[in-house]
Amino acid sequence: MNYRFAIVYILLFLVSPLAIGIDYDAYDEDVAALLWEYKNDPDGSAEFDADDEGSFKPSVLVFNDMADSDTVIDFETGLVVITATSIARLEDAIVEVVLTQIDPAVIDAKTAKDFGLVNDKTNRPFFWKQILDHKGQPIDKPWRAEMFAEHLSQNARQSSSGRFKIKITMAEEHKNIAGGKYIKLAKAASRQHNVSVSLMMAIMETESSFNPMARSGSNALGLMQIKANTAGRDYFSIIQGYKHTPSSTYLYKPGNNIEVAAGYLRILGTRYLSGIRHPQKLEYAIISSYNGGAGNLWRSLDKNANKTKSLARINKMTVSEFYWFLTNRHIRGETRNYLKKVSNKQKKYQNL
Secondary structure, rough: OOOOOOOOOOOEOOOOEEEEEHHHHHHHHHHHHHHHHHHOOOOOOOOOOOOOOOOOOEEEEEEEOOOEEEEEOOOOOOOOEEOOOOOOHHHHHHHHHHHHOOOOOOOOOOOOOEOOOOOOOOOOOOOOOEEEOOOOOOHHHHHHHHHHHHHHOOOOOEOOOOOEEEEOOOOOOOHHHHHHHOHHHHHHHHHOOOOOOHHHHHHHHHOOOOOOEEEOOOOOOOOOOOOOHHHHHHHHHHHHHOOOOOOOOHHOOOOHHHHHHHHHHHHHHHOOOOOOHHHHHHHHHHHHHHHHHHHHHHHOOOOOHHHHHHHHHHHHHHHHHHHHHHHHHHOOHHHHHHHHHHHHHHHHOOOO
């Protein structure tokens, strides 16, 4: 089969209550538990909380091709699980995923028509160096992908449902490699909007684990999980100066997504959270409000959500007191954890 020129038509789904009926028996216990958690934990009791609108972990993608195979990719853990109805279809599915170009700037985000094709501009698949073959080599040619597929299929296991399955663990540095694709875009947006690159990258990793096709159950899209009718609309109205709600196609493009996110972070800092005098406290407030909204910040500080009274409380606190308040007393549990995650991730991007 000529994977270089063949067009593989695949429907793209995210794990959500309306996605697909996943055959949990086709997966090992650890993977099945992972998938079940994402589909059945809307109350946020799992380690990675769902939000109040029932969204699920955006780092997970499920590719489905006419029910004869499916590929689950978790950008967070670097785990790829493939199941298929036959060994031949399993090998085809392995080749497809290791050679895929899922960058939405190259393929259509809704139908992913060119799934399995190498990007002519770079001659590199999307998972270049993130997925290594059985000899530890990066995969960029069909022949190498086919050899890898044959190797993996020799150890395929057959589930009680009759489907064959394999797991691929990405390279240890997979997340650094993935994030590296977007550093230039983050730097450009940070200069434009006076937002730190470390903050941009930390939010990006926390929101999507660098999955450009991320979509939550609450319809937050792309690398920075932008909601078109809130952050997207604010960006165009306040930054660009005209009313517009961006489309999903627009927000799936990494450059657009990162630009809108940087603009929205600027809006939070200069408009919605104006009055917080200390720069570090302002950054903590921005991070919390990017996740939970400025209104919930004021509600956490004052029962009537009075901004003036809330600002007075914030400005009287020390930096450490304010951080403690946000991570222990913010009214949204998800936001309390979100600030911890972003702040911890920011440290590794400080030298960018």
